[in-house]
Amino acid sequence: MTDTKTFGRRSFLKKSAIAGGAVAGSALAAPAVLAQAPIVLKMQTSWSASNIWQEFAQDYVNRVEEMSGGRLKIDLLPAGAVVAAFQVMDAVNDGILDAAHSVSAYWYGKNKAASLFGTGPVFGASSTAMLGWFYEGGGAELYRELTQDIMGLDVIGFLGFPMFAQPFGWFKGEVNSVADIEGFKYRTVGLAADLFQSMGMSVAQLPGGEIVPAMERGVIDAFEFNNPSSDKDFGAQDVAKNYYLSSYHQAAEQFEFLFNRFSFEDLDPDLQAILKYGVEASATANTSKAMRRYSADLQWLQNEAGVTVRRTPKEILDAQINAWSELLPGLEEDDFFKRCVASQREWAEQVAFYELMNAPDYALAYEHFFPGKLKL
Numbered sequence: 316m317t318d319t320k321t322f323g324r325r326s327f328l329k330k331s332a333i334a335g336g337a338v339a340g341s342a343l344a345a346p347a348v349l350a351q352a353p354i355v356l357k358m359q360t361s362w363s364a365s366n367i368w369q370e371f372a373q374d375y376v377n378r379v380e381e382m383s384g385g386r387l388k389i390d391l392l393p394a395g396a397v398v399a400a401f402q403v404m405d406a407v408n409d410g411i412l413d414a415a416h417s418v419s420a421y422w423y424g425k426n427k428a429a430s431l432f433g434t435g436p437v438f439g440a441s442s443t444a445m446l447g448w449f450y451e452g453g454g455a456e457l458y459r460e461l462t463q464d465i466m467g468l469d470v471i472g473f474l475g476f477p478m479f480a481q482p483f484g485w486f487k488g489e490v491n492s493v494a495d496i497e498g499f500k501y502r503t504v505g506l507a508a509d510l511f512q513s514m515g516m517s518v519a520q521l522p523g524g525e526i527v528p529a530m531e532r533g534v535i536d537a538f539e540f541n542n543p544s545s546d547k548d549f550g551a552q553d554v555a556k557n558y559y560l561s562s563y564h565q566a567a568e569q570f571e572f573l574f575n576r577f578s579f580e581d582l583d584p585d586l587q588a589i590l591k592y593g594v595e596a597s598a599t600a601n602t603s604k605a606m607r608r609y610s611a612d613l614q615w616l617q618n619e620a621g622v623t624v625r626r627t628p629k630e631i632l633d634a635q636i637n638a639w640s641e642l643l644p645g646l647e648e649d650d651f652f653k654r655c656v657a658s659q660r661e662w663a664e665q666v667a668f669y670e671l672m673n674a675p676d677y678a679l680a681y682e683h684f685f686p687g688k689l690k691l
Contacts, residue, residue, distance in 0.1 A: 353388040354586070356578065358414035361400040361421055363524050364393040367544040367608060371476065371570070372416040374604070375597035382589045382596075387582075389414070400522035407573045408468045414590075415573040419472075420505025420565075421522075428461055428652045430505035431659065432474065433568035436639040438663035442477035444670055445567040445659070446598075449474045452662040457655050465651060469576040475594040476601040479609065480566040483627040484539030485546070485555035493634045502526055502538035506642075507564040513638045523549060530554040539564070542605070543613040552620040559627045563635040570601070626690065 358376070362368040369391075376389045394400040403415035404422040419432040432454070433445075440448075448454045454474075462468045484503075490496055497515035508518040519535055527550045529535045537555070539562070540546055546558075572594050579587060616622040647653035682689055 351386070353385055354582065355388045355390055356413040357390045357392070357397070358416060359392040359394070359397050359403055359406070359412050360415065361394050361403055361417040361522065363395075363549070365548050366393075366523065367542075367548060367604075368416075368570075369393055371597070371601045371604065374600040375416070375475070375572070375593055378596045378600070379589055379593040382593065383586060387586055387589065391416075394522065394524065400524070404468070404470070404573060407575050408470050410469075410575050410577065413575050413578040415571075417571050417573065418504075418568060419571045420507075420568070423505045423508075426461065426466060427506065427509075427646060428649065428655055430507075431652070431655050432458055432571070433478075434505035434507055434565045435567075435659065436506075436643060436656065437563045437566045437636075438660050438667065439671065440567065440659075440663035440667040441670060442479065442567040442569065444663070444666045446474060446477040446569050447666065448659060448662040449569070452666075453658050457651075457658060461651060461655075463576075471574045471576050471579050473572045473591060473594040474569040475572060475598040476570045476605075477598065478568045478570075479542065479605065481541050481562060481564065481568065482539055482543075482546075483559035483562040483564070483631065484537055485551050486537045486557045486559065487555050489557055489625075490559070490631070491628050492630050496537075496631070499537050500535045502529065502535050502540075503564060505565070506646075507539075509642055509646075510564050510635065510638050513642060514634055527551065527554055541565075541568075542609050543616055544605075544608045547612045547616055547620075552616055552622050556622050558616065558622050558624050560624065561627045561632065563632060563639065570598075 358372070360369055360372045362372070372391055376391050379387055379389060397412060398406045400417075401421045401424075403412065403417050404425070406412040407415050418434070419429045420434040423430045423434075432449070445454075449458070458472055458474075462470050462472060484501070493514060499516050500519060501511055501516045502519050502521050503511060504520045508520055512518050519529065521529055521535075521538075523540050523545065526535070526538050526540060530538060531554060538551075540549070540551070543558075546552075551558075574590065579590065582590070613624065617624045643656065647656060678689060
């Protein structure tokens with residue numbers, strides 16, 4: 316009996332086109348050369364059209380289309396165009412979408428281990444180092460095991476753009492201690508929700524587009540999203556004026572590029588390679604753009620929007636690290652979760668040792684040339 320699921324719609328179209336071409340060719344006295352129409356993939360993001368991350372997704376699309384010489388086209392859509400921001404995994408699995416641009420924490424409700432691919436405990440390794448874990452430390456195979464073997468999803472995924480550590484977030488007043496945040500209704504996603512709940516916060520997991528309205532209605536008291544540009548674009552500065560940078564709740568996240576397995580595998584090998592390695596190319600482009608835009612928008616928030624930019628107090632950072640340590644034993648009762656964390660811990664112990672031992676004190680140099688600007 317033929318498994319109809321393995322007979323993708325593109326292979327059907329391809330075979331139909333070949334058969335049709337053979338019939339047409341037999342009726343012609345001379346061979347005809349027909350232009351090949353591009354293959355169009357429908358990709359939705361989890362970001363609004365105005366979010367800088369939609370531009371980051373477009374960076375990927377531009378590279379894929381140029382490298383494919385026009386053989387691939389990607390119809391890039393913002394959140395809500397087909398499904399809601401948190402529903403892209405289901406839509407890709409079901410074939411409603413061919414692809415998605417998102418983060419793994421958005422499907423954390425299906426399996427908490429999803430959050431380990433970007434928003435898990437921080438063992439001292441940077442986001443760039445943890446992207447290395449995905450490609451060189453066994454992370455990609457663990458991701459495949461989770462999505463395909465354990466969860467039975469028809470998806471293929473890659474990680475890109477190692478994000479800068481996410482700010483602790485936006486608060487209406489000043490916070491200096493763990494006691495100051497206890498009882499706050501706070502927006503975050505993924506395992507960061509478990510982290511902050513254990514620290515006394517009440518957590519709401521909301522897409523980016525719902526944050527400011529929730530703040531205005533009093534549904535939440537404080538929030539984080541990701542970076543100065545995204546926060547500025549959705550109006551964070553209009554509902555809070557205290558912006559705390561540095562945190563361990565999501566200090567090593569990456570973009571997730573999802574593909575429907577049948578759509579992906581129906582493509583010629585070179586087009587599959589372009590989709591895969593286009594993720595790596597976009598990571599470089601996204602990083603460069605983020606450096607320019609995030610830093611400029613942080614200055615605008617501080618100098619034009621009246622936002623007070625602060626470093627998160629050490630007491631709160633220490634409490635976050637301790638909270639991660641207390642959370643892990645319960646989460647590691649799940650065998651896959653435990654194996655995945657063990658792999659990350661082993662990678663971080665080796666790679667972060669080199670990274671941290673080798674790095675000079677950049678703050679020292681910055682303070683020398685720009686005295687008084689840093690308030691650490």
